[in-house]
Amino acid sequence: MQLKTKGIVLSETPYSETSKILNILSEDYGLIGVMSKGCRNVKNKLRGVSNKMNYCEYTINYKEKGLSTLIEGNSLNSFKNVYVDMKKAFYSFYLIDLINQVLKENNHKNIFSLLEQALIKINDGLSPELIIIIVELKLLSFLGVDLNLDSCVVCGEKKDLYTLSLDMGGMICQNCYQDGFVFNEKALKLIVILNKIDLHKLEKLEIDDYNIIDEIDNFIYEYYNNYTGIYVKKRKQLSNVNLM
Ligand SMILES: [Zn+2]
Numbered sequence: 001m002q003l004k005t006k007g008i009v010l011s012e013t014p015y016s017e018t019s020k021i022l023n024i025l026s027e028d029y030g031l032i033g034v035m036s037k038g039c040r041n042v043k044n045k046l047r048g049v050s051n052k053m054n055y056c057e058y059t060i061n062y063k064e065k066g067l068s069t070l071i072e073g074n075s076l077n078s079f080k081n082v083y084v085d086m087k088k089a090f091y092s093f094y095l096i097d098l099i100n101q102v103l104k105e106n107n108h109k110n111i112f113s114l115l116e117q118a119l120i121k122i123n124d125g126l127s128p129e130l131i132i133i134i135v136e137l138k139l140l141s142f143l144g145v146d147l148n149l150d151s152c153v154v155c156g157e158k159k160d161l162y163t164l165s166l167d168m169g170g171m172i173c174q175n176c177y178q179d180g181f182v183f184n185e186k187a188l189k190l191i192v193i194l195n196k197i198d199l200h201k202l203e204k205l206e207i208d209d210y211n212i213i214d215e216i217d218n219f220i221y222e223y224y225n226n227y228t229g230i231y232v233k234k235r236k237q238l239s240n241v242n243l244m
Contacts, residue, residue: 049073091128117199
């Protein structure tokens with residue numbers, strides 16, 4: 001069966017002297033393993049569409065059993081701003097690896113557009129640090145452990161939310177707070193906003209206070225560590241890589 005679908009290459013493995021096996025996350029058919037025959041040859045037409053993070057309309061000779069074959073790809077966005085900026089590139093590749101891990105737990109159809117939009121927005125110049133947080137928050141619902149950020153997890157109150165509890169997976173109001181860690185007030189406001197953002201509609205996103213981002217980042221890192229089997233990197237770990 002021949003099919004045509006939007007897709008993003010999540011991983012590539014060299015095969016024989018001239019080919020690669022690709023894992024393509026497709027919009028319509030989920031994750032597809034395809035053989036890209038001859039794509040490592042300089043003159044092969046598949047060469048430019050068979051690399052990790054390539055985003056194309058792919059035509060695939062699909063086999064339900066065994067490996068499918070790539071017929072052609074037409075680039076939808078070359079993400080050229082990402083490739084010339086080390087930070088954007090590291091964040092984008094990190095996102096792809098993160099999504100790859102999550103797909104092993106849940107291969108929900110909507111994960112494609114989450115990755116697609118995130119890469120487009122990073123390429124368009126929106127803050128990669130914030131885009132990563134938005135995606136990490138959204139992925140929690142696919143992992144079945146989303147945070148309750150709208151109301152107090154103890155009493156359900158929507159006002160006077162005071163801090164965020166790692167153990168309880170959500171907000172604690174002023175009345176219910178007893179002791180322990182208090183989340184920075186600005187960070188608390190920002191995480192609520194980020195959690196609600198629709199990436200499709202987002203046109204501008206910048207950071208001015210990196211300490212706030214660090215606080216949210218540390219929280220998400222701990223939360224993933226404790227409640228998912230997924231490995232996430234802290235923003236600082238990503239930034240350190242940039243210096244190499
Ligand atoms: Zn409460």
